[in-house]
Amino acid sequence: MNGAVKLSIMQVLSAYLFILILLLIVKRRGLNREKEIIISTTRMTLQLILTGYILTYILKNPNPFITLLVISIMEIFAIQNIIKRSKTKLSYELKKVVVFSMIVGTLFTLFYFILIVINIKPWYNPQYFIPLAGMIIGNSMTGISLGINKLIDGFKNQVDVIECSLMLGASPKDACKPILDNAFDSAILPTINSMVGMGIVFLPGMMTGQILSGSSPLVAIEYQIAIMLGILGSVSISVIIFLLFGYKTFFNNRMQIKREEL
Amino acid sequence: MFEVKNLKYKDILYIDHLNINKNSVTCIVGESGSGKTTLLKMLNNIISPDEGEIYFNRKEINQYNPIDLRRRVVMLPQTPIIYKGSILDNILIGKKFSKSEIYDIKEIENLLEKFNVNKNLNEPAENLSGGEKQRVCLIRVLIMNPEVILLDEPTSALDENTEDLVINYVVEYVKKNNKTLIMVTHSKEIAKKYSDHIIEITKRR
Ligand SMILES: Nc1ncnc2c1ncn2[C@@H]1O[C@H](COP(=O)(O)OP(=O)(O)OP(=O)(O)O)[C@@H](O)[C@H]1O
Numbered sequence: 001m002n003g004a005v006k007l008s009i010m011q012v013l014s015a016y017l018f019i020l021i022l023l024l025i026v027k028r029r030g031l032n033r034e035k036e037i038i039i040s041t042t043r044m045t046l047q048l049i050l051t052g053y054i055l056t057y058i059l060k061n062p063n064p065f066i067t068l069l070v071i072s073i074m075e076i077f078a079i080q081n082i083i084k085r086s087k088t089k090l091s092y093e094l095k096k097v098v099v100f101s102m103i104v105g106t107l108f109t110l111f112y113f114i115l116i117v118i119n120i121k122p123w124y125n126p127q128y129f130i131p132l133a134g135m136i137i138g139n140s141m142t143g144i145s146l147g148i149n150k151l152i153d154g155f156k157n158q159v160d161v162i163e164c165s166l167m168l169g170a171s172p173k174d175a176c177k178p179i180l181d182n183a184f185d186s187a188i189l190p191t192i193n194s195m196v197g198m199g200i201v202f203l204p205g206m207m208t209g210q211i212l213s214g215s216s217p218l219v220a221i222e223y224q225i226a227i228m229l230g231i232l233g234s235v236s237i238s239v240i241i242f243l244l245f246g247y248k249t250f251f252n253n254r255m256q257i258k259r260e261e262l
Numbered sequence: 263m264f265e266v267k268n269l270k271y272k273d274i275l276y277i278d279h280l281n282i283n284k285n286s287v288t289c290i291v292g293e294s295g296s297g298k299t300t301l302l303k304m305l306n307n308i309i310s311p312d313e314g315e316i317y318f319n320r321k322e323i324n325q326y327n328p329i330d331l332r333r334r335v336v337m338l339p340q341t342p343i344i345y346k347g348s349i350l351d352n353i354l355i356g357k358k359f360s361k362s363e364i365y366d367i368k369e370i371e372n373l374l375e376k377f378n379v380n381k382n383l384n385e386p387a388e389n390l391s392g393g394e395k396q397r398v399c400l401i402r403v404l405i406m407n408p409e410v411i412l413l414d415e416p417t418s419a420l421d422e423n424t425e426d427l428v429i430n431y432v433v434e435y436v437k438k439n440n441k442t443l444i445m446v447t448h449s450k451e452i453a454k455k456y457s458d459h460i461i462e463i464t465k466r467r
């Protein structure tokens with residue numbers, strides 16, 4: 001392996017030219033977005049520098065506790081993000097379901113991947129564990145976010161249909177089936193669609209990174225295929241767990257819809 | 263069959279005492295917003311009163327598994343709900359929910375004909391007119407063969423002749439099969455003509 005060409009500080013700085021171009025356009029057109037652009041560029045820069053140093057330390061000192069600490073932090077951020085991004089305020093019960101489905105769905109997939117698919121030793125090797133965890137957790141996060149919004153929309157728009165089904169003696173689960181199917185579908189569709197264009201329309205980030213750092217494209221695609229399947233698995237598992245427990249929070253113990261919470 | 267005691271729901275509905283007999287036809291009347299739908303939903307355990315008790319066959323309604331109760335006491339909501347699929351799918355959905363999928367296609371065709379819906383069972387249900395949807399929803403309830411039938415203005419979208427024809431059939435069916443019918447209606451004539459009891463709900467101001 002020959003490794004990537006190392007960039008000098010000046011080279012990196014020269015890439016900020018693109019931001020200057022963007023700022024110029026925005027200013028000319030009076031779009032009033034300068035502040036956001038500067039803040040987000042600065043945040044990206046600082047966060048990545050910080051992460052770079054932290055990862056350097058972690059990779060040099062592999063330790064199961066640090067690996068677990070890192071994925072705990074990732075999970076917490078992802079869960080907060082889901083809750084923040086949902087269109088309406090989530091009930092306490094639904095938040096608990098989010099936490100449960102994220103943790104179970106992602107950890108199951110992650111450990112299956114680490115222990116069985118690529119069989120890394122030691123299992124906590126941060127060089128593998130952390131990037132894989134990032135991808136799996138990130139994609140499940142997006143999936144559950146989509147699923148939540150569809151579930152809540154479904155309940156709001158279809159409450160009369162669900163109620164009619166209950167009046168006919170349907171179990172809450174049967175009454176919600178169309179909504180749950182729809183929410184599941186919407187949640188996994190982006191992942192499925194992204195697989196279609198992969199390798200032709202775009203090269204996925206992980207694969208690009210591996211190739212840039214000198215891996216053979218054939219090794220890179222092996223990892224990419226495996227991780228894509230892992231991501232799909234993780235998204236499906238976390239979303240289905242979320243939905244199967246989530247719909248129940250809309251009913252009370254008499255199997256009545258909690259209308260006042262919609 | 264039903265007994266209601268000291269019922270209170272929000273500041274909408276107050277009922278001190280109410281008895282509904284087995285094998286009877288009861289009509290619920292009262293002005294819009296008085297709480298007729300609310301009462302019907304309570305008998306089907308779709309909502310619960312804030313205070314008071316409801317008994318079904320001398321047993322408090324919450325003692326029943328809600329699903330079992332709703333299969334014995336089936337309610338037709340005020341707005342017709344049409345599911346994705348054909349007319350037949352829509353008629354059978356109640357039976358599908360209770361996992362009893364045996365049905366008699368002749369019986370269904372017969373009901374459609376009796377109710378003046380001249381449509382093929384395989385047509386998509388979403389194309390039906392408002393009044394046709396209402397009758398399809400009613401047939402959906404009838405073929406479930408429940409002990410108690412709760413109908414919330416089942417004929418509000420029908421002309422007087424069709425209304426009379428439909429209600430006449432339903433009442434006959436109820437009497438013949440020893441069922442209990444509780445029906446909300448805006449029509450005083452229908453209430454007078456067909457019911458054994460009339461419950462009038464007044465609005466609290
Ligand atoms: N979940 C609810 N929360 C608060 N108020 C409600 C709720 N459901 C119904 N109401 C109110 O209760 C009152 C009675 O409603 P209900 O639907 O029972 O009336 P109704 O007698 O069936 O009227 P209509 O003849 O127009 O169908 C109405 O003022 C309605 O706005």
Ligand SMILES: [Mg+2]
Nearest residue numbers: 298299340414
């Ligand atoms: Mg009503």
